[in-house]
Amino acid sequence: MHKKLVVGNWKMYGxxxxxxxxxxxxxxxxxxxxxxVVCVPFPYIAETALALTGQSIAxxxxxxxxxxxGAFTGEVSSMMLADLGCRYVIVGHSERRAHxxxxxxLVAEKARAALAHGVTPIVxxxxxxxxxxxxxxxxxxxxxxxxxxxxxxxxxGEIVLAYEPVWAIGTGLTASxxxxxxxxxxxxxxxxxxxxxxxxxxxxxxxxxxxxxxxxLFAQPDIDGGLIGGAALKAADFSAICRAAM
Ligand code: 13P
Numbered sequence: 001m002h003k004k005l006v007v008g009n010w011k012m013y014g015x016x017x018x019x020x021x022x023x024x025x026x027x028x029x030x031x032x033x034x035x036x037v038v039c040v041p042f043p044y045i046a047e048t049a050l051a052l053t054g055q056s057i058a059x060x061x062x063x064x065x066x067x068x069x070g071a072f073t074g075e076v077s078s079m080m081l082a083d084l085g086c087r088y089v090i091v092g093h094s095e096r097r098a099h100x101x102x103x104x105x106l107v108a109e110k111a112r113a114a115l116a117h118g119v120t121p122i123v124x125x126x127x128x129x130x131x132x133x134x135x136x137x138x139x140x141x142x143x144x145x146x147x148x149x150x151x152x153x154x155x156x157g158e159i160v161l162a163y164e165p166v167w168a169i170g171t172g173l174t175a176s177x178x179x180x181x182x183x184x185x186x187x188x189x190x191x192x193x194x195x196x197x198x199x200x201x202x203x204x205x206x207x208x209x210x211x212x213x214x215x216x217l218f219a220q221p222d223i224d225g226g227l228i229g230g231a232a233l234k235a236a237d238f239s240a241i242c243r244a245a246m
Contacts, residue, residue, distance in 0.1 A: 002202070002224060003034060003035050004035070004246075005202045005225035006036050006225050006226050006245050007036075007037040007088065007160075008037065008038045008228050008238055009062060009093070009227055010039065010062075013041075014040065014041060016047065019047065021235075023048065023052065023057075024235075026038075026238065026239060027052075027057070028235075029235060030056065032243060032246075034225065035225075037059065038059050039061060039090050040059060040062075041062065042061060042062075042076055045059065045061060046084055058087040059085070059086060060086045060120075060122075061076070061081050061086050061089045063076070063089065063093070063110070064077060064091065065113065066106055068113070077113070077117075078110075078116065079117050081114070081119050087119065089110075089120075092107030092124045092144070093124045094164055094166045104146075104147035107144070107148065108151035111148055111152060121159050122162050122204070123148050123160070123162065125144040125145055125162070125163060125187070126141065126144075126166050126206075127166060129167035132167065137165075138186050141163065141186065142186065142187075145161065145190055146190070149190070156194050156195050157195040157197030157198070161187060161201065162205070163183050163203060163206070165179075165180075165183075168208050169206070170208070170229060174210075177216045177219070177220050180205045184205065184220065184223055185222050187203055188203060188222050191203075201224075202224040203223065204225045204226055206228065208230075209227075211241055218245050225245055228241055
């Protein structure tokens with residue numbers, strides 16, 4: 001059994017005082033046998049790094065530029081994230097794909113930029129409700145992953161993959177453990193065709209993971225942990241999910 005990975009995606013929530021409370025709560029509740037990561041808004045990375053010094057909780061960001069450096073106002077490079085000590089960066093979250101029109105190709109380029117600086121990209125894939133109802137779930141997630149495999153080639157084994165059905169994000173609707181496992185299996189097989197490392201790679205599930213459904217999801221053979229939104233903002237809930245990932 002590999003160690004599970006539990007990642008909190010704080011999205012655009014938090015403040016210096018709220019973050020301090022949340023991180024203090026997590027420090028008190030840990031350590032866990034799972035690997036635990038918080039992906040925080042850019043302005044809070046440095047302070048999070050300080051707060052987590054000497055802790056087993058890692059931290060990361062929620063996006064990065066596909067570019068190395070240059071005249072890209074408002075963008076943050078993966079070199080900067082590495083400089084701050086980020087171990088992970090989420091790329092291709094459905095909220096960025098939807099609101100910022102990020103294409104499969106751009107997401108793949110961001111993953112490549114992250115890897116170039118030793119930051120592990122957590123690449124998100126997932127179908128919308130309309131796509132699921134039209135029976136396109138497999139086609140959509142495979143297309144999204146294929147773009148990343150195509151660009152990263154032999155480095156694909158270095159990423160973390162996250163399956164986040166869009167209809168389950170922030171809605172309280174969770175994919176059932178069986179629904180999630182079915183998609184994870186498809187993704188695992190696609191990775192197996194691309195790399196010998198596929199079985200050791202982590203495929204996370206995200207979408208309304210809560211303390212009361214986490215254990216069942218994490219018990220599925222191809223679910224290697226979770227990408228947690230809302231429940232990652234409450235120390236008690238997030239630590240309960242981390243405990244469920246034993
Ligand atoms: P929720 O856990 O709030 O559904 O969000 C999931 C998510 O988008 C994590 O990236």
